[in-house]
Amino acid sequence: xxxxxxxxxxxxxxxxxxxxxxxxxxxxxxxxxxxxxxxxxxxxxxxxxxxxxxxxxxxxxxxxxxxxxxxxxxxxxxxxxxxxxxxxxxxxxxxxxxxxxxxxxxxxxxxxxxxxxxxxxxxxxxxxxxxxxxxxxxxxxxxxxxxxxxxxxxxxxxxxxxxxxxxxxxxxxxxxxxxxxxxxxxxxxxxxxxxxxxxxxxxxxx
Numbered sequence: 001x002x003x004x005x006x007x008x009x010x011x012x013x014x015x016x017x018x019x020x021x022x023x024x025x026x027x028x029x030x031x032x033x034x035x036x037x038x039x040x041x042x043x044x045x046x047x048x049x050x051x052x053x054x055x056x057x058x059x060x061x062x063x064x065x066x067x068x069x070x071x072x073x074x075x076x077x078x079x080x081x082x083x084x085x086x087x088x089x090x091x092x093x094x095x096x097x098x099x100x101x102x103x104x105x106x107x108x109x110x111x112x113x114x115x116x117x118x119x120x121x122x123x124x125x126x127x128x129x130x131x132x133x134x135x136x137x138x139x140x141x142x143x144x145x146x147x148x149x150x151x152x153x154x155x156x157x158x159x160x161x162x163x164x165x166x167x168x169x170x171x172x173x174x175x176x177x178x179x180x181x182x183x184x185x186x187x188x189x190x191x192x193x194x195x196x197x198x199x200x201x202x203x204x205x206x
Contacts, residue, residue, distance in 0.1 A: 034061035073099040079149040097128040
């Protein structure tokens with residue numbers, strides 16, 4: 001075993017392959033100020049007289065992702081709710097689903113192989129589309145305001161297109177053939193009726 005000199009060892013250490021750092025993915029929670037208090041302590045009267053260290057512990061600076069999501073969901077709900085006591089309208093449901101969908105999107109950017117959360121996200125997206133479609137059909141002004149406040153780009157669903165299968169093609173060809181044969185059988189009767197109508201029209205003119 002050959003012992004390397006300190007100079008060679010330093011050169012090897014300096015020339016080692018550099019590991020690429022994972023890029024910081026922007027989060028929809030970045031706009032929350034770290035000095036904001038958690039949801040459970042925001043309305044406590046004694047909170048203004050506590051020590052700065054305690055206040056910092058109760059702020060979003062030391063909060064978990066779940067506690068930040070509560071604040072963010074509340075902010076989105078406040079933008080679209082009809083009244084302070086509104087907790088279940090279609091607009092509020094859309095706001096809550098929007099917060100969940102954006103959290104899923106950020107999680108899947110870091111963990112793209114997480115199929116379980118991808119499935120949950122697609123289910124929430126489908127549910128939000130149904131709610132927005134109902135609002136667009138019933139209360140268009142509320143629909144527009146909800147999309148504007150929550151920064152949602154709504155696209156109309158594609159027109160219904162039936163999948164063409166071999167069975168469907170054979171069935172269609174058979175139905176056309178039956179229709180044509182039925183028309184051939186009824187052709188003499190239709191011709192007889194037409195001649196009778198023409199004869200009645202001539203008699204009426206005379």
